[in-house]
Amino acid sequence: MTRRPHILFVDDEPMIIEGLGRMLRPCRKRWEMSFAEGGAAALDVLRSRPCDVVVSDFRMPGIDGAALLEHVRAEYPGTSRIILSGQTDEHNLLKIMMLAHEMLTKPATPEQLIATIERLLAVPAADDGEERVPVAFGESLPSPPHTLIELVSALDADDASAASIGTIVERDPAITAKVLHLVNSSAYTAGRNVSDVGQAIALLGPPTLRGLVLLHDLIRVFDAGGTLPAAWIDTLTRHAIESSRLARLLGDGTEWQSHAFTAGLLHEVGQLVMASARPAEFRDALAAWKEGDSTLQEQEKRMFDVSHVQVGARLLGRWGLPDAVVEAVAGHAAPLPSGAVTSAAEAVALAHAVVEAEDGPVCGALAGATMELDATVRDAVSRWHRDRAH
Known part of the structure; x- marks a missing residue:
């Protein structure tokens, strides 16, 4: 029973x-x-x-x-x-x-x-079979130091606004995750789910966001001990930014466009959790992946019995982010869609694959995957290329 x-x-x-x-x-x-x-x-x-x-x-x-x-x-x-x-x-x-x-x-x-x-x-419990997430992978996410400094400066400015702060927050997956975690409490949303960063910051206001950063040190300087490769966090962040931009273009005009952008920014958040909680072992998993022919997920499962995909989706699910965002994060390594893109999850999976193909892999989940793009998708990718060139 x-x-x-x-x-x-x-x-x-x-x-x-x-x-x-x-x-x-x-x-x-x-x-x-x-x-x-x-x-x-x-x-x-x-x-x-x-x-x-x-x-x-x-x-x-x-x-x-x-x-x-x-x-x-x-x-x-x-x-x-x-x-x-x-x-x-x-x-x-x-x-x-x-x-x-x-x-x-x-x-x-x-x-x-x-x-x-x-x-x-x-949400699967911490010891539920394949979805088990070890205790060590908690809820503290690192951020690049330059982003932290820039955010604090913007918060202290006399003309601080949701728009100026949102421009910085949207460039950083860790800060975005914390902001959305806080704003999705009923004290702010009255039962609604918020996945739009600008709306979240407008609801919170600069004083509360300043408190998040300064009073409780939620956004920590990444890898203070120098354990991980210095360029890794910046590479991961750039990948997340570009994936979110392309995912938003793939969802242009749809009701799930905002979810696609948010999930694109957060889809590798599980790597940040792992790197923050177990830096030495995660560094070893990264090195083994770079030297071998497997994916980073496979190396993580050998070492931790869980992958960053599971860790990230579980964390965001517990934080109360919309189901569409959590599902897209959980599915960013799923087989690529053929034909038109019809959901945030498909948009993120495709954006992740396209950005990896152009900028290099950050987890290798879809290395070598065949991408058959329909006209609408090709147009979105072309617009993304044009935006990157400017």
Whole structure:
């Protein structure tokens, strides 16, 4: 018999705990639910049985929500983490988004809470067979130092705007991932999924973005120890930029154009996660791939039992990015489409292959693949070539 998911709800107010129990009564056949009054009681529950999702208040006496989620992240990495709180000031938001996969503001509707839990349950757990993602590959993404310096300078300018900041953010996959992670909390989007970088920055505003960069050091100087090849991060970033530009052209005029651009920028984000978490071993995987005739994915699976494709898609799925973006990241190494491009996933796979063919491989997933381009696709590629020449 399949085990039902176990959801733990935590709040220091007995009336809120009772209200959650009543509100979620219809879910008893789908989930096993535990209710803990405060952080200490929640830790007792976690020690006693596996838990798939923790839903916690933020401000609690004793062990507060931040301390509880820090413990869950360290000791139970396969458990998804949700903050359900009325604390929405900038400092708390930044702290929350460092620790939680999702944030819901009180009072959340039953539909919001249930949908958020179900979406996180749908993301493969850390030990689910082929989709297993080792604990070491967490959520801290490196950025090129020059981009960080440029972004901080733009944020400090008197005429800082969403447009000026967005121009910089769109050039960097790591910063883009963090911005979209934060903006896809319900505190900003009221249940909508946002994948457009300009819209995300307009919703966040310069002060919060400055906090992301400066207060919590989310965007770290890449490879401070000098472990990885110096040119690797810049090569990967250029590949992501060009892939995103071509993917957007391939989706010109479609409803999925914005998703294609975002996924093009983020499709190699799994490599950044691996390089950040395990730099020495990832360097060895890169070297083995360059010297051999396999793909980088194959080398990663030999060394880590997982590939950057899986790591990146899982991370973005947990962060709440739109399904179309996650699917495109997960499918960027899939067989190339023939004929017209009809989805963000097809656009990203094709853009990735075209850019690798012209600029050199960054993972070699589709090395030697035959590309049969229809007239519409050829036109988009020609426009991309013209844009690059200027």
